[in-house]
Amino acid sequence: MKEQIRIGIVGYGNLGRGVELAIRQNPDMKLDAVFTRRDPSTIPSEAKVYPIEDAEKFKNDIDVMILCGGSATDLPEQGPQFASMFNIVDSFDTHAKIPEYFEDVDRVAREHGHVGVISTGWDPGLFSMNRLLAEAILPEGNEYTFWGKGVSQGHSDAIRRVKGVKYGVQYTIPSEAAVNRVRAGENPELSTREKHIRSCYVVAEEGADLAALEQEIVSMPNYFADYDTTVEFISEEEMKKNHSSMPHGGMVLRSGKTGENTTQIIEFGLKLESNPQFTASVLVAYARAAHRLSREGQAGAKTVFDIPLGHLSPKSAYDLRKELL
């Protein structure tokens, strides 16, 4: 067996835990160490866990560091910092700030001769790849992205901030009617309200005015006012039993025309029982690519648009042509 790719994890929340699980499914890799800002003894990993400050001591022992922090505050700092010491992979997902973040990681990564694969996962990530691919093939057409059915963390948080709400979970659900119109090649113009439904499950505080709570949620600007929103009040037991997993998914469709007026539809979809575990699996495949690019002598920031698909697979180019083409 060939030498294994040595992986490190920075940050051990749901995503970091998912990366540990995904590495076990890939025999060409091994998890070397986990780095955390918390007390290492509290981290339920089977790998060795160190304080994040110790990471620099592992410069020669880790081939790719997978950054599992959040995009709001962790990655803007950790991306450039770790790219000075390691090849890195992350799932930076603040779409509007990607160009700036790319430049930050690129500068440091080039200077230190490392590869930094940023913004992988599924959106940004697999969805972005399909948007690019479909647009390049069908330049005349419209693109539609639908998210869900899945839990939106931001919208769930918004519900929980409402006074009188004890717990709350919000599911984003694509409107079936809208999806079917796109699939039928209608090329519809879809308003925000027409594309997604927002379905909320809420545990109310004792004695709360449910009608008022519901009204406050469905009329919340930015989050719910522009959507058809349903609110269902449930018990705490039901919340724990039925709404504690993190499913997600969605689809990217492009409906285009070729020739005179010929309709061609490209669709990519995901149905995920666990959003963080899936994102972690994408990160791990791109860690393999980062390692390979680095071995080839490349350096700098890369995105899913820059990396040949063959680099994601442990198989040789010959075997890929023979088995999968």
Place this chain on the structure above:
Amino acid sequence: MKEQIRIGIVGYGNLGRGVELAIRQNPDMKLDAVFTRRDPSTIPSEAKVYPIEDAEKFKNDIDVMILCGGSATDLPEQGPQFASMFNIVDSFDTHAKIPEYFEDVDRVAREHGHVGVISTGWDPGLFSMNRLLAEAILPEGNEYTFWGKGVSQGHSDAIRRVKGVKYGVQYTIPSEAAVNRVRAGENPELSTREKHIRSCYVVAEEGADLAALEQEIVSMPNYFADYDTTVEFISEEEMKKNHSSMPHGGMVLRSGKTGENTTQIIEFGLKLESNPQFTASVLVAYARAAHRLSREGQAGAKTVFDIPLGHLSPKSAYDLRKELL
């Protein structure tokens, strides 16, 4: 506007015609010339048409030659031949012979400093890319490819060879029940018969014994015996009116597991009103990539596994990150 990519077409059947139409949708390209083995005056192209022997005179005038011949006899000869003179793109689709064909084109292309992108289109092509991507992300899982609803040329030909058949068209149709089982995460083992239905429309010769014809078709080994096959006899007018377009499509699904037992499903699908026009659009996007790879100084045979997706788009890497990631 930047200099346009100058494209040539070799072979002007449905696919070559589709390439001409697709180039019109891409302002960064222009069709320079069409080359044919037929009498050039019979070719209904709006470009200049030349005998195929004249192609070598265009060595300095064409950036990428798109080969639109068949995989059985045209491409095995034309691929290496044209790769000695031009960057080429083709849709070689005899899966079992791809490794050998790759070597043939690679040797010549390297020797002459050209890029040869082979086996693009949708299967091989987009479907292969999704098989690779999904397998790399979900190493524990099963892959399912369904074709259709679409016309199978090989099976239609088989019907037409039956004595007593005047015209015949065969549609391959994915079994809805099978697709739904995969989408539900059942990871089913599916027999050939369970995956696809074969639906035949036949115009019989006058006086033919319809029951005998039907029996001969549904029991034909290799083609129909292993499937649930339906045969419907129709009039010549109905055949022309309802069965002369070339729709196709299909889907690649991977149903995998992460973590303990978490189901994750990746699905890619196409619904095409015109199979040749869509394949042509893929060829044209890869012609852009071939040109770019050549400009970067690369040479040799390439497949969809070797080419970064960003190379397919006319947009800059910066714009792609900003707009599509």
